Amino acid sequence: MSALLETRSLARNFGAVTAAADIDVSINAGEIVGVIGSNGAGKTTFINMVTGYLQPSSGDILFKGKSIVGKNPRQVMRAGICRSFQVAQLFPELTVLDNVLIAYGLMQHRVLPMFRPLATGNSIKQAENLLQEYGIESYLPEKVMTLPQGVRKLLDIALAMLREPEVLLLDEPTSGVAIDDKFDLMDTVMQAVRKSGAGVLFVEHDMEVIARYSTRLIAFYDGRVLADGPVAEVMDNEKVKELVTGHHLEIDYKREVAHA
Amino acid sequence: MKLVIAMLMDGVIYASWLFIIAAGLTLIYGVMRILNMAHGSFYAIGAYSGASLVGFYLAGGYPPWGAYLMLLGAAIVSGALVGILIERGLLRIMYGRDEVVMILVTYAILLILEDVIKLIWGVDAYFAYQPYTLLGRTKMAGISFANYDIALIFVAASICFLLWWGLNRTRQGKLLQAVIHDRDTAAFLGINVTKMFSITFVIGAVLGALAGSLTAPGISVMPGIGVEVIILAFAVVVIGGLGSVGGALMGALIVGLARSAAVHLYPEAELFVIYGVMGLVLAFRPQGLFAIATARKI
Amino acid sequence: MITSFVKKSTLAGLLVASAVAQPVLAADEYKLGLVTFLSGGAAGPFGVPAKNAADLVLETLNAGGLPAPYNMKGINGRTIKPVYVDEAGGATKQASELRNLVERQGVDSVVGYISSGDCLAVPAVAEELKTLTVLFDCGTPRVFEDSSYQYVFRTGPTATMDNVAASHYIKEMFPKLDSVSGINQNYSFGHESWADFNGSLNKLIPNVEVTTKQFPKIYAGQYGAEISALMVNSANVIHSSFWGGDMEAFLLQGSARGLFEDQTAVLTTGESAMYRLEGQIPEGTILGGRGPFGIYAPDNALNRWFREAYIARFETAPTYPAYKMVQGIFGLKLATEKAAEKVKGQPTTEDVVSAFENLVYEGPGGTVSMNMGNGHQASMEMVYGRYSHKSGEPSVTDVRRYPAACVNPPEGMSSIEWIEKGMPGAKCN
């Protein structure tokens, strides 16, 4: 069976700098793949390439067996691959409600209507339901710029999930989130994801989070895939220990896996 | 040959003039992110104070070479005075507003200063042509050029060098570069950004006034001269890349040479050439030639 | 929503109410709207000299201190109260301001307009409001060639004669003329001036080569490249209709580079710089004054009075815009008083209009004949001379006077057509 999303020898250079090289990764439906790697290892570059924000220098990206190289983010989105961002990409001067309404509005119409109002009884109800699902309905009238990081991240992911993607790429979902809130956030997200059955790839620095939620782990180093496999196996990989996680940072991941 | 020399000389002289005007504008934009329309007024104030001071001076029967010092002095005093007044009195309470709002603020200042100039100097023309004619002229390939204009090339080069040296070889300049690069981080690192703003604005205003006072000897100084140069200066800095002194130099050279080529080869195009060049540059380099990079992380 | 509208309309209502309130008029006052440039580049050379002249003449008129036939107090015995408006802002703005003058300020008539664009735009409004409007300075012949008006008069001659007379003058001064070049501002006045000059010169002296024609932007101030182009493409005569600061800057920059040492400039408005730049104008430069004004004005009682009074008050000699302003006010005064005499009382605007048509009168610049444009457009003689500073005082030599019939098209023919046909019917002596 071919994978849902698959990259073949994907590479990207910025001038003389190689940001990614020879990346072969695949994601299947229902899988939750964690991605680790130090800063500059090529994780975000990878997500940017898959979603069409950056064009790869060489290599191929197959989604359901078809190449999606050369498509722009809009087309990739519509095909069924959505993403969240390391820094939540929202409309900061607008309220949470407006953010969601706009998201629905832009998503539902290819040609945006000019005469029909965006905010109707139905669309507001729809927005409220979405926010309820992510447990942030109390922030509805607030301006996004006043929200705590965690809520922004959740809203960002919620917007990514609007289109019910088949593949979801999460770029450091817990970065900037208070330590006490990270599991709550991840639980909420994973609940929504499992309901949809999407394949998930998530970049994360926090090993606890990785260990608790991922079903497979990929380690990036210097723009290449260092290791790819079951979580425990990758964590035990000597090279990963040396170059990515670092010996001194060893944690009791086995306990975390058990817990999950 | 005659034509080529004339074209080059005219282009470079015009470029020098443009650069002196544009340097202050681009410096202020780089540091403060204010596209200062009142720069035209600084130019006009410099021209008026230069012309009237030279008039006073020569009427007193002092040695004529001193008139050049008068031009310089008038520019520094009037530019610094107006610069401090406007920065302290008005801009300081406006910092942090949207860039477009700041353009309108400086437009309002321009409107006010235009009438203030009229109240101080009236509407009659002022002349200070003695410094212009005093230096004589030089013949190149059969065409005479005013030595004053040739001297302007060296003045522009000196200003360019001084700005480069000031920004790259002095402590204050390096701090200023830090502000240009990233205002927030610079403030976080303990650089007194407000003080930097004041210094920059005054330097910019003095440069604007200097452009005016150096131009005064060759023209008839009268109402409205400031408004005419703003758009020219804008075009130059946009072509060069907003906020870049090197860019302003390149922009001035491109506009100067293009304009002189048009005048000599196809005079009908004179009015379009500046906008044509601007359009062409922007079409291929949307941020101008030397844009200050602003990376966006997602 | 509803309350917002109530508030909004109350606010608007207040604004309207305060705007509608009109000042009370004194019965024996003649309110005269005066429109000239008070800001921008045309204020110094044109607007303010014209305003100064108006101030001087109106005060003297109100005191009854002028020689005959202008010795009646004010206009027809009514004290003149001037209302000044800045001409800046463009033609649409001026059309709007003319309405304000008439309907809000209640002026009896208007004298004004320097810019040709304004002179083309305001007549329609003047006609609609049935208000006597005297254009005093603008030059384009199109005003009465494109349309005809009842309430609009122009007491200043058109710019056509400046350039046709310049051709005549050059023909006389340069018997061996074989090339000309031109530098004119890139706007209507500049284009028309060059076209009239070049067109008429071609008819007078066939096969004159045009070495270069430059059209720099108006108010550009820097003419280095243009001067080089004029040097590279050297000609016997350089024609320029530059005015004000542009003309002065061109003179300064050109002289400093020796442009005028082997080429002679014809400056159609050069007279206005004679005193300001006396040391800087090259000997022999051909200067025009847009009519018999300034140094070219005839030696009559009105001119002597005007010159002396103007110099005494403003410490500088009056230039042509000042003369033309006086001429406009005089025409209006005379027509009004002539009409009053005819109807034996206060004349209506229509009475004044019919008295103004085809009026011939004397001003400080000599005879003004309203004999073009169905009696609404003045014609005058045109004068050229060459600058000389040999006596230590700025003066002109080789003065030639061209009668109005020599340098203006006959009634009913447009300037362009007239020049194209080789200036038929011109009566030069």
Next chain:
Amino acid sequence: MRNSTLLVLGAGVAVMAAGMVMPGWLTFLLTLALAKGLVVMGLLLLMKAGLVSFGQGLYYCLGAYCVGVAGDYLETQNALFLMLIAVVVCVALAAVIGLLLCRYRDIFFAMFSMAFSMILYGVLVKSSAFGSSDGFNVKPPLLFGWTPTGEPGPLMAYGLAVTAVTVVGIFVWNYLRSPMGYAGEAVRENEIRVEYLGSSVRRIIYIKYLLAAAMAGLGGGITALAAGHIDPEMAYWTTSGEFVFIALMGGTGHVAGPVIGAVLFELIRTYAFQISPYTWQMILGIALLAIILYLPKGVWSLVERFTKEKTS
């Protein structure tokens, strides 16, 4: 929403009726102000998307010249027909220029749009057939040969302006509430998010640019018919700057902002002209500074403040 539309219509009729009793100068001033208001409404759409055009004079002038030239060549004074031509031509030009401009943002968008309007200015100044910088006269408007007073006069143009502002106002009011309208704010706030929601930022900007051009062309057309004279000054950068000035003065928070801003601007300017012919620029400058300082969201925010106090 239906109610408010009716209310706007009612206000339009009331303003139109007021034209019958107003002095002529005020009618004329309001006509020009409303025409400018139309241009600024278009600018408002762009400004909501974070784009400030310093070149709306391009379409303002083009619309006016379309009306003038078409009126002359086709020998018609039919206002509706001429205004339609103005709008169509402006949209057609915007369709070409917009393709290029929608790639630019911030000051570059402003300067590039200004460059285009200055090129039109240059072309017109060079065109002696159109009267060069002096421009030419335009015949007063008729409506299929009919005018309200029986003879052509300012009232007809006033009626056109009020109608146009009412219709366009209702459109813009609804537009700003539609997904397309909100998309503008979304673009201003975060283009990346808009793209990742599946919408094309360029297409959104492009459509707004076309709409703004149409409104500017309409405003220019009405100005030509009302003033009876057009010249290239309408494309000069100062005219475009004036529109931005009016937009900030009125406020971009509501569709009424541009109209109020334009009327206020014209009133301030004409009274400054009258009270102080020497220093009217200073008065204008001080008024602008005062508004930026004390009413950063424009004069409309005063109305909002009023109504909020009332309702709370």
